[in-house]
Amino acid sequence: xxxxxxxxxxxxxxxxxxxxxxxxxxxxxxxxxxxxxxxxxxxxxxxxxxxxxxxxxxxxxxxxxxxxxxxxxxxxxxxxxxxxxxxxxxxxxxxxxxxxxxxxxxxxxxxxxxxxxxxxxxxxxxxxxxxxxxxxxxxxxxxxxxxxxxxxxxxxxxxxxxxxxxxxxxxxxxxxxxxxxxxxxxxxxxxxxxxxxxxxxxxxxxxxxxxxxxxxxxxxxxxxxxxxxxxxxxxxxxxxxxxxxxxxxxxxx
Numbered sequence: 001x002x003x004x005x006x007x008x009x010x011x012x013x014x015x016x017x018x019x020x021x022x023x024x025x026x027x028x029x030x031x032x033x034x035x036x037x038x039x040x041x042x043x044x045x046x047x048x049x050x051x052x053x054x055x056x057x058x059x060x061x062x063x064x065x066x067x068x069x070x071x072x073x074x075x076x077x078x079x080x081x082x083x084x085x086x087x088x089x090x091x092x093x094x095x096x097x098x099x100x101x102x103x104x105x106x107x108x109x110x111x112x113x114x115x116x117x118x119x120x121x122x123x124x125x126x127x128x129x130x131x132x133x134x135x136x137x138x139x140x141x142x143x144x145x146x147x148x149x150x151x152x153x154x155x156x157x158x159x160x161x162x163x164x165x166x167x168x169x170x171x172x173x174x175x176x177x178x179x180x181x182x183x184x185x186x187x188x189x190x191x192x193x194x195x196x197x198x199x200x201x202x203x204x205x206x207x208x209x210x211x212x213x214x215x216x217x218x219x220x221x222x223x224x225x226x227x228x229x230x231x232x233x234x235x236x237x238x239x240x241x242x243x244x245x246x247x248x249x250x251x252x253x
Contacts, residue, residue, distance in 0.1 A: 005200050006034055006247060007067070007217065008208040009192075010045040010055065013227060013240050019125065021059060023241030028059060030244035035062060037253045042199070044192050046070045046178055046213060047126065048111065054127035070178070070213050071195035072148045072186055073110055081198075082110050082148065083187045089173055090147045093166070093185055094138045100162055103154030107138050109145045114138060123153075150185040159183040178213045191216035208243045223247075 008014055016022050031041060043052045044067035052066040067074040073082045085093075097105050107114040112130045119131075134141070152162060163183055166175040172188050193216030196205055200220075207217035210228040218224035224234035225243035237243045 003040075003200075003203040004038070004206070004251075005040045005042060005065075005203045006031075006206045006208070006244070007042045007044050007196060007200075007221070008240060008243075009210060009214050010043060010047060010052070012210040013208055013214070014043070015055070019127065022239050027239075027241045027244065028061075030241065030248055031061065033248060033253060034244070034251075037251065039247075039251075040065060040203075042067065044071070044195065044207075044209075044214075044217070046184070048108065048113065048130060049073060049075060050111065050128040050130055051126050058127070065199070067192060067195045067199070069108060069148050070176070070184060070186065070190065071192045071216075072190045074195050074199060076199060080110075082146065083190055085147045085149065085185075085187050086172055087142055087147070089170060090142045090150075091139055093150060093170070093173070094142065096165065096169075097150065097152065097162070100152075100154070100158060103152050103158050103162070105138070106151040106153070107141070108148045108151065110148060113151075114141060148186070152183040152185065153181055154183075156180050176213060178211065184213075193217045193220045196220040206243075206247050208237075208240050 021027050035041060041063045042065040043063055047068060049066055049068040052068060056063050065076050112132050115131050115133050152159060163175040166185060174186050174188050176184050178184050192214060196217055197220045205221040206223050207221035208225045209217060215231045215233060218233040225237045226234040227237050227239055
């Protein structure tokens, strides 16, 4: 029997802006049908792992393969792997970002987000609050914590300038626009697609996403379904429900 895996993003793909399942009971029924026919399910998101666990529990998805922080951290059962920012690079980036006072800088470890102030209540809400609000300079924290990435929130013009400077100055990190108002600085070579390559080297993978950070999965999937705009490297769908219906139809189940 083929080793089939369906991997899907959370925000904008499985979840709407209110953290409700897009397609509701129809989507959940399709996921259950795939699992009943020996398809493995995996969530791949920019959120931290604890939010995948929370979604899993809330909707009883029975998923134990999880990719978080856009591919930097992943679990298969009880096995954890993480790719971290080099501490020297993280310290240098922390200093560089102080030159941009109009942006908000958050720092992620494997299991926590460090903030200097509360988030705007309209910012995407997490199911499990792992934030640590600190007045400490991140430079005092970095030597003692496993830093995965920096999340920078601001106006597109400022973020583009930061992205250009980071790409021009550092060879071992990437700066990726995850939306018009958010930039992630991660270890070089980290992506959702690379996570699929490492986790499922011999599987038949069906991947579903809706944003630029999801498009890297197209290279490593048998079929990539895209519910966003501006990318032609996959099958265009309107919702995850439509993608799941196609997978079920092709499987003849």
